[in-house]
Amino acid sequence: MKLSQYTNIFLFALTASVIALLLPKDVEAQHYKGKTITVVVGLGPSSGGTTLARLIGKHLSQHIDGNPKVVIKNMPGGALLKAHNFVHAKAPEDGTVVYYGPRQPLGELIGMPGMNFKYKDFTVLGGVQVADLVNYARTDVLDGGLKSGADLVKAPSVTFGGISPRTIRVLVSMLQMEMLGVKYRLVPGYRGSGKLRAAVLNGEVQMGNDAAHAYLNRVVPTMVKNGTVTPVWQIPSMDAGGNLVKSPLLPDMPSFSEVYQQVKGSAPSGIEWESIKNLVKFGQTVQHMFFGPTKMNEKAVAEFRKGFLAAMNSDAFKADAKETVKYVPSPADHKRASQVLSANQETPPEVVAYLKDFIAKNSKKK
Amino acid sequence: MIDALISGLLLVFAWPSIGYLLLGALLGIWIGAIPGLGGIIGLVMLLPFTFGMEPVPAMALLLGLWTVTTTSDTIASVMLGIPGTAASQATILDGYPLAQQGHAGRAFGAAFTVSAFGGVFGAAILAVSLPIIAPLILSFRSPELFMLGMLGLTMVGTLSGASVLKGLLAAMLGLMLGFIGMAETIAEPRYHFGTVYLLDELPLIPVVLGLFALPELLDLAVRNVSISRVPKEQVKGGGIFHGVRDAFKYWWLAIRCSVIGTYIGMLPGLGASIVDWVAYGHAVQSTKDNPRFGKGDIRGVIAPEAANNAIKGGALVPTVAFGIPGSLGTAILLGALVVQGVRPGPDMLTDNLHITFSLVWMIVVANIVVAIALIFLANQVAKIAFVPGHLIVPGVVTFVFMGSWLGGASMGDWITCLSMGIVGYVMKRGGWPRPPLILALILGNILENSFQISMRVGQGWGWLSRPIVLIILVLIVVTLVVAISGIARNRQLRARQTEPKEGSSEGEGNERNPLISLPFSLLLATMFIWAAIEAQPWHEEVKQFPVAIAYPGALLALLAVYFDVRAVVARRQLSEGWTQLFKQAVDQAMLRPSVIFFLYLIVMLLATYVIGQKLSLALFTAIYLWRWGNYSPGISILYALGAWAFIVGFYDRIMNLLFHPSWLQSWLYPLLPEWLPSYLI
Known part of the structure; x- marks a missing residue:
């Protein structure tokens, strides 16, 4: 081969390389093509949140450009902080590791050990409004049987079981009972809804709460149908306009406001009510969120957000959700999710002070 | 039915x-x-x-x-x-x-x-x-x-x-x-x-x-x-x-x-x-x-x-x-x-x-x-x-x-x-x-x-x-x-x-082997005492159990210290001197090779921060077989490759585990060509 032939080959290769570099790459068009997205879930593998994560993950894969593989990784522990800290500090910026699940807005508000981040540091990708809460109580708390939430005030005493007075669902229920004048006593220490359901069933405690879908699937067949418990009221979520909205799963079950009106003859108000509304606003609204690390790749962010909404709004997802979790969770776009995520920082100082005092008071042995 | x-x-x-x-x-x-x-x-x-x-x-x-x-x-x-x-x-x-x-x-x-x-x-x-x-x-x-x-x-x-x-x-x-x-x-x-x-x-x-x-x-x-x-x-x-x-x-x-x-x-x-x-x-x-x-x-x-x-x-x-x-x-x-x-x-x-x-x-x-x-x-x-x-x-x-x-x-x-x-x-x-x-x-x-x-x-x-x-x-x-x-x-x-x-x-x-037991007894006594002191400012319910265990634990650990000291003294009387006693205890416990073995594992753990788990475990395998087991470099490398392939194939690809993000990954990933899967390291 002559030297000129070598030169020609070299020039051809060089030109081809330059053209290849200048051409827009397919992978750039689709950031997630060929990649795997690991969704870190801060809950245990048997939780309803994990089931939902698996379901959403299945549809995310079909709706994010490039059809990445989506895998779910449970990382429970440290009251969600383990998973949060992992995504905050260790997740790569290319958007292949993101968080899904509940948050700790109360922890951020009143201070919590081990919280090495601020929620505003995360890149919000979207949120999910999961089922609202239902409070239920044993019918034998009252002679003659408990018929409704309004009857609860007549009960001589009610033992209310929960995880801890530092969790929003327990706090909200306690504040509601304080407002109604229910003579209750908190028994904390039940690790999760399953343990609490068992305690209500065997009569160790008389009242508890559960997410609406879990209530329908697990409490109704085992305790409501045979008359062991009755629902007392539901805890609604808050829409973007600041209105409390009842669960579409339980349109006939009264909300707390309705029960209060029935018992007291007026609409709820006062510092307890303000505290409840704030807790609902940042804790019971868009309860689950997807978020990524602080400096997440912009293309990944855009593709994830778009794919997430498309997946959640698809007919296939809705049909799957109805079959799997028995309800259709509604999506919140990243703007609404960000709004909820920062809502705890808008809590009035007097409410923060009241909540801190209330938690401290109820953390002492009764 | x-x-x-x-x-x-x-x-x-x-x-x-x-x-x-x-x-x-x-x-x-x-x-x-x-x-x-x-x-x-x-x-x-x-x-x-x-x-x-x-x-x-x-x-x-x-x-x-x-x-x-x-x-x-x-x-x-x-x-x-x-x-x-x-x-x-x-x-x-x-x-x-x-x-x-x-x-x-x-x-x-x-x-x-x-x-x-x-x-x-x-x-x-x-x-x-x-x-x-x-x-x-x-x-x-x-x-x-x-x-x-x-x-x-x-x-x-x-x-x-x-x-x-x-x-x-x-x-x-x-x-x-x-x-x-x-x-x-x-x-x-x-x-x-x-x-x-x-x-x-x-x-x-x-x-x-x-x-x-x-x-x-x-x-x-x-x-x-x-x-x-x-x-x-x-x-x-x-x-x-x-x-x-x-x-x-x-x-x-x-x-x-x-x-x-x-x-x-x-x-x-x-x-x-x-x-x-x-x-x-x-x-x-x-x-x-x-x-x-x-x-x-x-x-x-x-x-x-x-x-x-x-x-x-x-x-x-x-x-x-x-x-x-x-x-x-x-x-x-x-x-x-x-x-x-x-x-x-x-x-x-x-x-x-x-x-x-x-x-x-x-x-x-x-x-x-x-x-x-x-x-x-x-x-x-x-x-x-x-x-x-x-x-x-x-x-x-x-x-x-x-x-x-x-x-x-x-x-x-x-x-x-x-x-x-x-x-x-x-x-x-x-x-x-x-x-x-x-x-x-x-x-x-x-x-x-x-x-x-x-x-x-x-x-x-x-x-x-x-x-x-x-x-x-x-x-x-x-x-x-x-x-x-x-x-x-x-x-x-x-x-x-x-x-x-x-x-x-x-x-x-x-x-x-009282000379091995004694430091552990001492450590336990110290730990129980520290645990009791640490618990003092906590809520009554939170400290109730730890304190109830720590105090008697400290007392019993001190009793164990006493028995261990007594056993050491008894053995000293049977041996020819402290040096021989220590040598016997160390040999009996295989202390020296044990320390080296744990050092291997500590180095592997530290290496994980730098090169990631897939490589650090494979590296441990190769070095262990070659240096400790006296196997040929060929066999050692082959075994290590097998271990690496198993971690990648089973734990990463099938189980989709989330591995610890290492320094090497953060540095190397952007340089890897598109066709080379990043999950290999």
Whole structure:
């Protein structure tokens, strides 16, 4: 081969390389093509949140450009902080590791050990409004049987079981009972809804709460149908306009406001009510969120957000959700999710002070 | 009812259900055999595949897997001295010594037979007791759970080996480790040193793997022996069918332990981690004729293996009848049932009784099929006992560390595993029994939580007068009396015998090396005192248990220091000087090579931060075989490549684990060409 032939080959290769570099790459068009997205879930593998994560993950894969593989990784522990800290500090910026699940807005508000981040540091990708809460109580708390939430005030005493007075669902229920004048006593220490359901069933405690879908699937067949418990009221979520909205799963079950009106003859108000509304606003609204690390790749962010909404709004997802979790969770776009995520920082100082005092008071042995 | 029973059977044998059941069982064998995996991880892996399936095939797949992991977990427990799952911790106490004597086949034969028996027994109880068991299950509240936990703790006496004092202190250490993390009732963190990792309780699997596996691997590495200390040609008897005959010979023990397993399974809150210890303790306490527990007594294998399979049927009773899952495994199964549109509750005993019975049949079929399959495979598996130790060590180290990683995907789990490995080594060489530590670690949280709830609900001590509480209290007293008389009997026996051999490793906690034990006693005394001081500013409820354990713990640890000092002084008088005494103690404990072995592991752990787990484990494998095992570089590299391929293929690609992001990854990823998959490093 002559030297000129070598030169020609070299020039051809060089030109081809330059053209290849200048051409827009397919992978750039689709950031997630060929990649795997690991969704870190801060809950245990048997939780309803994990089931939902698996379901959403299945549809995310079909709706994010490039059809990445989506895998779910449970990382429970440290009251969600383990998973949060992992995504905050260790997740790569290319958007292949993101968080899904509940948050700790109360922890951020009143201070919590081990919280090495601020929620505003995360890149919000979207949120999910999961089922609202239902409070239920044993019918034998009252002679003659408990018929409704309004009857609860007549009960001589009610033992209310929960995880801890530092969790929003327990706090909200306690504040509601304080407002109604229910003579209750908190028994904390039940690790999760399953343990609490068992305690209500065997009569160790008389009242508890559960997410609406879990209530329908697990409490109704085992305790409501045979008359062991009755629902007392539901805890609604808050829409973007600041209105409390009842669960579409339980349109006939009264909300707390309705029960209060029935018992007291007026609409709820006062510092307890303000505290409840704030807790609902940042804790019971868009309860689950997807978020990524602080400096997440912009293309990944855009593709994830778009794919997430498309997946959640698809007919296939809705049909799957109805079959799997028995309800259709509604999506919140990243703007609404960000709004909820920062809502705890808008809590009035007097409410923060009241909540801190209330938690401290109820953390002492009764 | 008979109709439902037959319908249930037909449902299981209908295609594709039977195919899914066998597929699940096949996966269960594999998942149970690998240390650290276990039924829960298997269920989590399979659960997404069941979305969209029909209820019976879906449950067949899941139950097929879940049922048999406690049969195949015996393989690691017997062959490696490592619990295959949390349910086979006690099996190692006699299973591994049997393997060391070349009798692994016998242990397998007995274990697989009683596993099948226990599994079928539990399923039968599930079938017959569903309609009548409600009052018993519903009468178990926190006070009963607390007393049951206390009954479990009384097993410490029987698991303590030569020294009850050391057994008690090991249990107290376990309880204190159990108090790490958020207190349940008030969510106040304890002993967390400002780390997020310790905001939770210590995870059981890394602790167990570290405490038991690393010291055994160390033994293989340092002594350069195979698992069986007896050459293959010298082994007499001890085959599979010898074990099968043992299972039939001790049928009454198998039945008793199956009953224990079934009922512990039915009572929500205790779970599989505890059942094998309770069954083992029962076997030790109830055996009068020629007990050799801890030294290779086949009854020490039969008892836990019967119980840990029987628990599965028992655990399904409250799950399907009341929607109360007694453990994480049953919680996942309950979730799967709901996803399939099958709601737990009274309907499962009426309208859906045929589905309930199909679950029973699934357990029966899976248990029998897998036991038969494993009995025929066991002879091949038992041959591992004669493989040179150096070839086993790096492979098992990989399993141990990856097993530790599975639960939390945190470097904290590796640090816990390695730290507990060092503790396990010191305890083993210093004559400290390790089982009480694990038993107490499992029970610590259950005891504290159920006590606090009992006090809150009852607003005082009134719960002590509940009938079942009183019955368990009587059982506790009886157990203590039996345990104390057993300890006294053993002391008399030992007094009649000559002094045990120096460094004799027969039986848990029976080694005597006061110079190794003394620093540990001192450390414990210091730790208990510090723990008591640290707890002072906490809420009353949060510090109640830690303080109640720390003060007596400190006193007992000081007593142990006194005994150790006395033993050291006594040995000094028998030796030619302090130098010789130290040299003897160091040689007996194999201290120097042990330190080097742990340094290998520490370097591997530190290297993980730089090059990631896939490469650091492979590098450890290569360097260990080449430098320590004196194998050729070619073999070392080939083995290391195999380990790396397994981590990438199985743990990354199949299990989709989240690995620790290393410095190398963050630096190298952007430079890698598109066609090269980033999961390779």
